[in-house]
Amino acid sequence: MAVCVRQSRNSIINHVKAKMGLLGLTCLSSSMPSLNNDHRTLSAASLAKDLRNQNSVLENKPILYRTRRFDSTKPHQRSGVQSNVANSQFLDFPGGKVAFTSEMRFISESPKERIPCYRVLDDDGQLIEGGINVGKEIAVKMYSDMATLQTMDTIFYDAQRQGRISFYLTTIGEEAINIASAAALTIDDFVVPQYREPGVLLWRGFTLEQFANQCFSNRGDDCRGRQMPIHYGSKKLNYLTVASTIASQLPHAVGVAYSLKMDGKDACAVTYFGDGGSSEGDFHAALNFAAVTEAPVLFICRNNGWAISTPTSDQFRSDGIVVRGEAYGVRSIRVDGNDTLALYSAVRTAREMAICEQRPILIEAMTYRVGHHSTSDDSTKYRPVDEIELWRSARDPITRFRKWIESNGWWSSEAESELRSNVRKQVKLACLNCNKAVETLY
Structure with missing residues (x-):
C-alpha cells in the first residue's frame, strides 16, 4: 500500500x-x-x-x-530565438x-567592504536602537541555560583532565549561539548538530545526568557506550546523534528538511557547523542541494576564527561564509554570535522564512572559540594568550546578556550566586552518581 x-x-x-x-x-x-x-x-x-x-x-x-x-x-522555443x-x-x-553587453567586465572576487554584522546589544549589554520582543521568562531561561552550560563545561573539562572521562569538548565563548538559536526553534524542528551544540539539547530538556551518563559511558547512557564522549543524541528531542566527521551532517540535514517539506510539516531542519566545515565538499553540495529542492533548512555557521589550529585566513579568501549563500541561491545573513538577542531574533525570523516560504537560510554567526578545540588541543601553541583573554573578558556573551537582563530588573547578584551554586552542585552530583554506576558495572 x-x-x-x-x-x-x-x-x-x-x-x-x-x-x-x-x-x-x-x-x-x-x-x-x-x-x-x-x-x-x-x-x-x-x-x-x-x-x-x-x-x-x-x-x-x-x-x-x-x-x-x-x-x-x-x-x-530555441529555434525561434536562435534565428534572431x-x-x-x-x-x-x-x-x-x-x-548582452559590449563591455568586458569581470565579476569582482570580493566586495570592497565586508558584509555588515547584525547586532542588537552593544558590548555593555545595552540596546543599540529600537526594541526586541523577548519577555522576562524566556530571557531569564536563556541566561540560566547559558550559565549552566558554562558551568557544566568547566566541571566536565576538569573531570577529563583528572582521567575520569576520556575526551571532552567545550562551548566556552559560544554559549549564545547554542542557547539563543535553540530558544528560537520549536521541539518539532530537527537538529542535525556538529559537536559543539550541547546547549541546544540542554534547552530542550536533556538533563545534566544524561550529559554525564553519556560522557562517562555508564549503564545510564542512552547510547549504551557505543559513542565517544560528547556524541550526544536524542530521538525524543529530535536531536540527531553527533558525528565527528566534519560537515557530513550538512547534506543529511537537507534530506531531513526535504522530508519535512514533502510531508507538509510545520517544521524545519537546523544544522550547525564551524568555519572549517565550509572548506569541505559536503558544505557546497548541501547548499546547492537545499537551494535546488528549496528545502526548509537553516545552516548555522559558527565562524569562531579557527578550524582547530587553522585560521580563517588560511581557509578562504572570500568575506567569510555569508557571501557563499548568494552563489548558491540561498538567502543569508551575518549575525554577532556573541549577542544573544541578535541570534534569537535572526534565527526566529529565519525559521519563519524557511517554513512559510519553503527556502533554505544561511546564518553566519561571528564569534570566537575561547576554549581549546578539545581536550586533545592546546590552543596557546598557535594563537596569542592575550587574544584569548580579550574575548574571555571583554566580549563574553554571558556577561553581555547578564547586563541586559539586570538593566531590566530581571536579574540580581543574589540570583546569580544561587544559580551558580545550584548548578555546580547538580553537575558534581551527576558526576558522582556516574562514578558509582561505573564502579558497580565493572
Whole structure:
C-alpha cells in the first residue's frame, strides 16, 4: 500500500512540475487538494483531475517550489530565438535569459567592504536602537541555560583532565549561539548538530545526568557506550546523534528538511557547523542541494576564527561564509554570535522564512572559540594568550546578556550566586552518581 501511495504521489508531483516548468512562487492554495499525510487516502486520479482543472491557480500557487527562479529555456522555443540572435538584447540560455553587453567586465572576487554584522546589544549589554520582543521568562531561561552550560563545561573539562572521562569538548565563548538559536526553534524542528551544540539539547530538556551518563559511558547512557564522549543524541528531542566527521551532517540535514517539506510539516531542519566545515565538499553540495529542492533548512555557521589550529585566513579568501549563500541561491545573513538577542531574533525570523516560504537560510554567526578545540588541543601553541583573554573578558556573551537582563530588573547578584551554586552542585552530583554506576558495572 505504501508503495502505491508513493507512486501515485510521485505521478502527481511530476504532473505538477510538468505544468509549472521550474518556476514557482507561493504556497499551496487552500482551494487545491493537499498532499499531506492526512490526505493520502485521495486517489491519484481525482487529485490529477482537480489539478488539471486549476491550471490558472497552478501558475501562481504551485505546490513544490515557492522561491522565484529564472525562466528556463524550453526546447520548442530555441529555434525561434536562435534565428534572431544577432539583434537580440539577451538570449534565453539554459537556466534563464541573459542580457548582452559590449563591455568586458569581470565579476569582482570580493566586495570592497565586508558584509555588515547584525547586532542588537552593544558590548555593555545595552540596546543599540529600537526594541526586541523577548519577555522576562524566556530571557531569564536563556541566561540560566547559558550559565549552566558554562558551568557544566568547566566541571566536565576538569573531570577529563583528572582521567575520569576520556575526551571532552567545550562551548566556552559560544554559549549564545547554542542557547539563543535553540530558544528560537520549536521541539518539532530537527537538529542535525556538529559537536559543539550541547546547549541546544540542554534547552530542550536533556538533563545534566544524561550529559554525564553519556560522557562517562555508564549503564545510564542512552547510547549504551557505543559513542565517544560528547556524541550526544536524542530521538525524543529530535536531536540527531553527533558525528565527528566534519560537515557530513550538512547534506543529511537537507534530506531531513526535504522530508519535512514533502510531508507538509510545520517544521524545519537546523544544522550547525564551524568555519572549517565550509572548506569541505559536503558544505557546497548541501547548499546547492537545499537551494535546488528549496528545502526548509537553516545552516548555522559558527565562524569562531579557527578550524582547530587553522585560521580563517588560511581557509578562504572570500568575506567569510555569508557571501557563499548568494552563489548558491540561498538567502543569508551575518549575525554577532556573541549577542544573544541578535541570534534569537535572526534565527526566529529565519525559521519563519524557511517554513512559510519553503527556502533554505544561511546564518553566519561571528564569534570566537575561547576554549581549546578539545581536550586533545592546546590552543596557546598557535594563537596569542592575550587574544584569548580579550574575548574571555571583554566580549563574553554571558556577561553581555547578564547586563541586559539586570538593566531590566530581571536579574540580581543574589540570583546569580544561587544559580551558580545550584548548578555546580547538580553537575558534581551527576558526576558522582556516574562514578558509582561505573564502579558497580565493572
